[in-house]
Amino acid sequence: MDERQGSDVLTACFTEAGLSIQRDYRFREGGVNVVLDGFDPERRIGFEFITTEVGDRSEFTAAVVEELETRMCAEELFLFLIDERDVRGPEVLEGAARGFLALLRDRGHLT
Amino acid sequence: MSHYGVSHFMQAAQQQRATLMHELGVAQHYVSVHHQRRAELGQAYAQVMQDLGATLVQALTPEWLDYAIRITGFAALANENPLAMMENERRLRSQRVRQIEADQRFTERELLRHPTTGSLPRGLAEMQENLAPLLDVLARCNHSRMPHLIESGYGTPAYATGFWRMSYYEDWKAGDEIVERFPGVTFFTQVREDYLRAAQSVGPLQAEAARLRAEIAAGEALEREHSECRQALQTLEARWLAHVRQRISTYMLECPPQVLAPRLAAVPQIELAYKRALGVTAKAHYLDQIVARDVESFVRDAQAAIAKLDQDVTKLRRPKKAGTLFPAEAFERRFRDRRPAHQKRWRRFEKTYGTVYGFADYHAAPIGTDFLWWDLMTDGSIDGDFIPEVHHFHSNHPGYQYRRRQRDDEDDLVASAAAASVHDDTSYVSHDAS
Numbered sequence: 001m002d003e004r005q006g007s008d009v010l011t012a013c014f015t016e017a018g019l020s021i022q023r024d025y026r027f028r029e030g031g032v033n034v035v036l037d038g039f040d041p042e043r044r045i046g047f048e049f050i051t052t053e054v055g056d057r058s059e060f061t062a063a064v065v066e067e068l069e070t071r072m073c074a075e076e077l078f079l080f081l082i083d084e085r086d087v088r089g090p091e092v093l094e095g096a097a098r099g100f101l102a103l104l105r106d107r108g109h110l111t
Numbered sequence: 112m113s114h115y116g117v118s119h120f121m122q123a124a125q126q127q128r129a130t131l132m133h134e135l136g137v138a139q140h141y142v143s144v145h146h147q148r149r150a151e152l153g154q155a156y157a158q159v160m161q162d163l164g165a166t167l168v169q170a171l172t173p174e175w176l177d178y179a180i181r182i183t184g185f186a187a188l189a190n191e192n193p194l195a196m197m198e199n200e201r202r203l204r205s206q207r208v209r210q211i212e213a214d215q216r217f218t219e220r221e222l223l224r225h226p227t228t229g230s231l232p233r234g235l236a237e238m239q240e241n242l243a244p245l246l247d248v249l250a251r252c253n254h255s256r257m258p259h260l261i262e263s264g265y266g267t268p269a270y271a272t273g274f275w276r277m278s279y280y281e282d283w284k285a286g287d288e289i290v291e292r293f294p295g296v297t298f299f300t301q302v303r304e305d306y307l308r309a310a311q312s313v314g315p316l317q318a319e320a321a322r323l324r325a326e327i328a329a330g331e332a333l334e335r336e337h338s339e340c341r342q343a344l345q346t347l348e349a350r351w352l353a354h355v356r357q358r359i360s361t362y363m364l365e366c367p368p369q370v371l372a373p374r375l376a377a378v379p380q381i382e383l384a385y386k387r388a389l390g391v392t393a394k395a396h397y398l399d400q401i402v403a404r405d406v407e408s409f410v411r412d413a414q415a416a417i418a419k420l421d422q423d424v425t426k427l428r429r430p431k432k433a434g435t436l437f438p439a440e441a442f443e444r445r446f447r448d449r450r451p452a453h454q455k456r457w458r459r460f461e462k463t464y465g466t467v468y469g470f471a472d473y474h475a476a477p478i479g480t481d482f483l484w485w486d487l488m489t490d491g492s493i494d495g496d497f498i499p500e501v502h503h504f505h506s507n508h509p510g511y512q513y514r515r516r517q518r519d520d521e522d523d524l525v526a527s528a529a530a531a532s533v534h535d536d537t538s539y540v541s542h543d544a545s
Contacts, residue, residue, distance in 0.1 A: 087277065096280035099283070
C-alpha cells in the first residue's frame, strides 16, 4: 500500500467514527513540527502512515516519535502510528484502525 | 512414357515405403536373433573360462599352483603368492571376529538392542514419548509472529508497545490466532509458558534421542561386520580358488597363443578349453561385425530412405506442386524394384552368420601358427575383408593363403547340425524368396 491509499482508508474509518479529519495537517507544538497525514485538531486525534516513499522517516525521527508517545501517554493527544512495513493489506489496516478507535472509545476519549 | 506425374510418384512412393517397412521388420528379426546368440556366447565364454581355470587348478594347494604355473608359464602368480594372501585374510578376519566377540556391545546385544526388551530401544521410545507433547506445542506455535511475541513480552507486564502503534494490533491478532490452536486455553500467557518450556527441553531430549540412535546403529553395524567376517571365513577357500582360476584363465587369454601352444600340446584337455575360449571370443566379434555390415547399415539406410520419401510426399501434396513432372529415367531409377537386392543381402547374411555361428571345430585351431580364426570358421570360403582385423591380417601377410581342411566325418556331422540349427532360427526372408 502506498501513502495515499493508506491515508484514504484511515480517513474513511476516522470520519465514520465522528472525527473531522484534516489531511496533511501541520502540527507544531513544543519541539515537534511535522505534517500529519490526518488530524482532528479539536478532538486531538489523528493518524500518520509512515512510508519511505514521501520521506516520512526523516521527518518522524526516533526523537519525534518519542516526544509524541510521551504526550500520548499523558493523554494530551492520540495519533495512530502505522509503519508501512506492518501493513499487509487494506483489510488489515482497516481492522487495526477500528481497534484503535474502539480503545479510545472505551477510554472515554471518543463518543 | 517420357515423364511421370505426381499421382505416379505417390503410388510408387507408397509401394517403396511398404517394401522398406517389410525389410526393416526382417532386419529387426535378425537383430533380435543376434542379441539372443550373443547372450548364449557370453554364457559359453564364462563356462569355458571356468573350465579352463578348474582344469588347471583343481584345489588350492601348492602342488596345483606349481602345476598351473608350470603349464602356463604364469610365473607372476608365484610372486603374488595367493596361498599366503588367503592365510593373511584368514588371520585378519579371525582376529576381527575375536575382537567383536569380546566387545560388550556385541556380547550384550540382546540386552541392549532387542527391539522390544532392549534397554536402548526402550530408552529411545521413552525419549520419543517425552518429546511428542513438546513437539506438538512447538508445532501449534508455529507462526511467523511468534518469535516477535516472545521477544516483546506479549501477554506479560513487560509488553510495552503502545496501543497507538499498528504493530500492537498485529501482535494482538497473532496472539489470538495462536491461542485458538490450544483448546481450553484463554490467555496467551499460558501458551507462552508452555512454549518456553518446550523450546528449552526439546534440544537436550533430541540430543539424547540422537545419542541412543547412534548407539543402536553402531551396535548393529558391529553385528553386521561380525556376520560378514564369519561369512567371509566360511567362503575363504572357495573365493580364493575362484580368484586364482580367474587370474590364470585371464592370463592365458592375454598371452600370445604361439607362446602357450607348445606348453599346452602335452595337455589336450586344457589345450581344447583354451582354444574354445579364444574361438568363442573371435566368434562373438565376427558376428557383431557381420550384423553391423549386413543388418545395422541396412536399418540406417532404410530409415533415411523412408524419411526422404515422407518428406517428398508431404512436399508434393501442396497444390502448387500438383503439376510437377518427373523425367522417366530418374523416376524409374529411384523406384526400381529393390527386392531382389534385399533378398541377396539377406541370403549373404544368413550364409555368413550361419557359417560362423555354426562353427564348432575349435580343436582344429593351429594355435602354434600365425593363423586366422575367420578362415578356420568359414573354411576360407567367405571373404572377411570387411572385418578390420581380417583385413589387417591379410595386409600383414601378403603371401598368405589358407589351405582348406580335410574334415573328418565327425567334424562334418557336428558342423552340419549346428549350421542347420542357426539357419532355422535366422531364416526369415528365404521363405518369402522361395
